[in-house]
Amino acid sequence: MSVKVGVNGYGTIGRRVADAILAQDDMSLTGVVKRSPDYIALYAAKQGINIYAPDSGSAEKFDRAGIKISGVLEDLLSKVDVIVDATPGGVGATYKPLYERYGVKQIYQGGEKPEVAEASFSTLCNYEESIGRKSLRVVSCNTTGLLRLICTLRRHFKVEKVRAVLIRRAADPREIKKGPINSINLNPVQLPSHHARDVNTVVPDVNIVTAAVVVPTTLMHVHQVTLVFKEPVRRDDVIAVLDDAPRIVLINSKRTGIKSTAQLIESARDVRRRNDIPELVVFEDSIGVEGNEVMLFQAVHQESIVVPENIDAIRALAGLARTADETIRKTDTSLGLYRRFWLER
């Protein structure tokens, strides 16, 4: 059985999800919807991916640019079982009535409000409960990073509360009109930032406060996380749990010399297309334990961390895998995710 999937929106996330679908053996990519016939559309064409325009107006632009398209969004919707909405934040909700009219199952991204879908989703937290849903919202990159950590540790320790400071990248590498270029923006000033609420859309019972700033960089987010447990924990036990977990890679800065997002991305440039790092990176030697408190730094690659969760969400909607372990095994093998630092395995 092969589930037919379309991707609406072919930007940072859509492009990567489309490529990831192509790497699966239990789903097929029927096509992608792209608004403008630009260099990114040329990449899709070169890949042999069927391109659809959002509407007939946009379709003419593709004709003029000499890029062949297979129809418009509604044509795509009539052919697929699942649509992955990867349009800009807030736009996905405006498409929902159309998706419903065509009776397709829907996956939205974290830029949408939680109400857009039946449930918010993160594989390590709630895969099994999400099987057979009609729509899911894959939470954003920062929330995915926090949830991978929290849900992994919750399996072994009793988490009392989580306090996290998010130092966010200002723009993605391809975004040429965003800033700041010389400022630290409190985003927002008032605590908590929306990330805490977003974590609670998936795990409502976690006491979490997040604070976020935006800084002039494009590569990755960095989180400083403090987890307070109900009882004292041993540093070695925390490290063992994280080391054994899927989608989390421990990096030791003393062994590798990696102490920054720039060096981390540089290491990925050698081995990964687009220097993607879909794994959550936890700095092993940043892990400090003081009684019940565990403190650490982690880095989140905003462009790619949600890609595995999107693939898992397709499996959940279509009932393609019965357990989180099963979809994780399939997704992570097909996408080449690492369990150990890519240059030290």
Added chain:
Amino acid sequence: MSVKVGVNGYGTIGRRVADAILAQDDMSLTGVVKRSPDYIALYAAKQGINIYAPDSGSAEKFDRAGIKISGVLEDLLSKVDVIVDATPGGVGATYKPLYERYGVKQIYQGGEKPEVAEASFSTLCNYEESIGRKSLRVVSCNTTGLLRLICTLRRHFKVEKVRAVLIRRAADPREIKKGPINSINLNPVQLPSHHARDVNTVVPDVNIVTAAVVVPTTLMHVHQVTLVFKEPVRRDDVIAVLDDAPRIVLINSKRTGIKSTAQLIESARDVRRRNDIPELVVFEDSIGVEGNEVMLFQAVHQESIVVPENIDAIRALAGLARTADETIRKTDTSLGLYRRFWLER
């Protein structure tokens, strides 16, 4: 009685401390030591400040540049009661034997190791105990910011522990060779950063852990601070204490529209030479209280925050003021420090 003061090093801090000394009525600026006859030396000359070269080799460079000097460092040391060392971090300690030989009292900056001086110093924490010392070390900008907050709140509440994440500016505006320009550097990866230890050089009994990252900006540092008190506190009480405290200015982002270091500095450009902000800025609407926990954002202007404390340190060494309140009143009036946001008083 007027205490004669020299300043060794005329960079970011030395220039500001020299100007601040000129604004006092109980001390006089005998001269400053400058290494190169550059645009910053021209500013000193234009101010009518006596310039000294570090040694006869450097003196010749000033001759060739046509900038008049009054002698070399040792000439200055033979004339002053107190020397403020504002040389680059770690260099101050190498001058200590020379300072001692001339029997002058010494003030060092936070870039030196604590052992360089008899005690580390922060006015709101330990002015009275510092009176009559032979040498003091004014802690760094980040530590000064943390200590102003902690020592202000300690007077009214029982602080159990402090957890702070420091998002540090990468370079000062005039530094043209430092980075990063596109990275978040964990600085250091291992917790705690040195700031926690530095806070403990002044207040040894505070349980504090700090984590620090460096980001591509030049304007200010931002701290996200969590203080845990021994008993629940009311948000209004915390705000009242901070509002009433010297050297701390509360800014409400909703009223002022200031949500970033760029906007904060822009507001200071209108009213302050060099856009200096020697006050610690606490974002009022960032203050969140949850039981015993108080969380907030604060901003630290790395170039100027330690200037008032340097002036107070001179008074402590020379016994010019009996209490912290007395020196704060003199320093803050002469330097035009605000108790409320400068555009809202």
